[in-house]
Amino acid sequence: MKYRVWHGQVTSSTPAGSFPAWYVDFRPVSEAQVSQFSMLDSQTVNDISFFIVKHDDQLKVAMRTKGCFNKKCCVTYEVIDSVNEKSRYYRFSDFQSGVKRAYTEFTFKDDEFLMEVYTNKFNTEKNVKLHSQWKAKLGDRQATTEAITKLNYPQPVMVKNFTDVFKNMTESIYFSLENDPYPTTSQPYVGSVTVNIAISDEFKIKKNHELFLLLTTESLFDGLKYKKENWKFFSKYVYLPIDTKSYTIKNVHPGRYYLYSYNDINQDKKHQQGDYMSSDLNNMITVPENSNVEVNTTIDFIIP
16 A cells, blocks of 8 residues: 555445545554554544564565444454556455455556455355445655654564464454454554634534534645645544534644634535634644644634
C-alpha cells in the first residue's frame, strides 16, 4: 500500500451501506508498518494496517482490518498470498481458511487503485461474494514525508509474531476486541487531538443538527477564497451529536493539520450555504507523537 492520502467512492453490500466518498490517510507508524484510522460516519469505523509478521517460520506481509458499525466491531487478519508485480495486483486472504472465507484484492493503476473485499458473509454463503469495493484516487503526496524519514520506512523486520496466534482457530477473525492480538490501542507512532467545541449564542440550535470536525493536511482556503479542490487533503473527520462539547480524535498521525468545525443544520453532510462553521480559517495545530494536543473551536459563521 502506498503511504499517501487517498479518497474515493465506496460501494458496499454491508449494513453500513455505500458512501459517495471515503478519505483515508495512510502513513508509516513504524519501520515496517503503514496504517490508516478513519470513520465513514458517526457509526462506521474502518482501520487498515499492513505490517510484517512471522508465520510458518517466514516473514510475511499481513493486513489488519477493523470494522465497526452501530457499536458492533470485528477485526480481520489476512496474509498476502498472491502477487503480480507486472499487473500491480496484490491479494490477501484469511490466515486459516484462505480464499474460502475471505480475501481482499488491490489493483493499482497510475494514481488510482481498486480495493475489492470478498467474504462468505460470516459463513452464511457457500461461496465468497463481493463485500465492498473502493475506487481510490491519490490525494496528498507530501504528508507522509516526515514519518518516512523519521521511521526509516520501509524495513524488512518483524512487527508481530503470529506463529501461534491462530493455532486453534478455523478463521483469522475476531468478534471480541478483548482477544485481538494487535489492538488499535497499541498502534505505534500516533497522537490524538482533543477538540473543545463552542457554538455562538446567536445561532438557534436544534436537536437534529449535526457537528462535523475535519482535519486536513493543507488549508481549504486561500485567504477568504474557498478551494474545493483541496478536499483531496482531507485526513481525518468525525460526525458528532449537536450537544457534544468536547471530543478526542484518536490515532492521528503526528504532524501539522488545519482544523475545521461545522454545524450541519439539515443533515445532508454537505456543509454548504446556510450551514454554520467556525470563522477561524487557519486554526492550525501540530499533533505530537504518542501524546495529545488540545484545541478550541467556535462555530460562529453562517456559510454564505
